[in-house]
Amino acid sequence: MSKYFSHQLIIALIGIFIVCASAKNSAEASNGDPEKIENFTLNNYDGNKYSLSDFKDSKAIVLIFISTQCPVSNAYNTRMIELNKKFKEKGVTFIGINSNKEENTLSIKKHANEKGLDFLILKDEKNIIANKLNATVTPEAYILNSNFEILYHGRIDDSQNEVKVEVKDLANALTQILNGEKVSNQRTKSFGCSIKKI
Numbered sequence: 001m002s003k004y005f006s007h008q009l010i011i012a013l014i015g016i017f018i019v020c021a022s023a024k025n026s027a028e029a030s031n032g033d034p035e036k037i038e039n040f041t042l043n044n045y046d047g048n049k050y051s052l053s054d055f056k057d058s059k060a061i062v063l064i065f066i067s068t069q070c071p072v073s074n075a076y077n078t079r080m081i082e083l084n085k086k087f088k089e090k091g092v093t094f095i096g097i098n099s100n101k102e103e104n105t106l107s108i109k110k111h112a113n114e115k116g117l118d119f120l121i122l123k124d125e126k127n128i129i130a131n132k133l134n135a136t137v138t139p140e141a142y143i144l145n146s147n148f149e150i151l152y153h154g155r156i157d158d159s160q161n162e163v164k165v166e167v168k169d170l171a172n173a174l175t176q177i178l179n180g181e182k183v184s185n186q187r188t189k190s191f192g193c194s195i196k197k198i
Helices: 003-032 071-075 077-088 105-115 128-133 169-178
Strands: 041-044 049-051 060-065 092-098 120-123 140-144 149-154
Touching: 041 120, 060 077, 060 169, 071 077, 077 092, 077 169, 105 120, 140 169, 149 169
Parallel strands: 060 092, 092 120
Antiparallel strands: 041 049, 060 140, 140 149
16 A cells, blocks of 8 residues: 555545544534424313413423323323422423323323323324424423423433332433523433324
């Protein structure tokens, strides 16, 4: 191999390294920027309309995609109730969203009453909000600030089995937000039943 060819090869490899590093940094910067969603309006199971803007004075807004039939979502019912109780007193609003096409408002109301889900639950009739947020499973959580920027997106915690939970991701994120800190782990992998979309 000639010295000229070796020199050119080294230059090419350096160029590739710089491009890859730049792309990686750009991707990381993009992922680190807060995403913002638009205001939306949905009905609850009683037919009353609620808009995201109704809760803009909250210190944080938690959206959780839930289901009446999904065993994973149902495994979190008690934890969602407890989280709502704990953080409601601190100015946080919890909103459940049901986007499953097979679960109507009557079944959602019955489920909420039977399970004691005392936070607002809205029906996303045509999966519009689920699609906008790229929500795919139940449960799947989002924390928004008053500007509707997404500060956290992912799982509630790290195990469907409550006794095996080691990391309480949603609670940790809310605590950091209320303390005026940046969320240290802004994205986690959600797990659960797939949202049955139209």
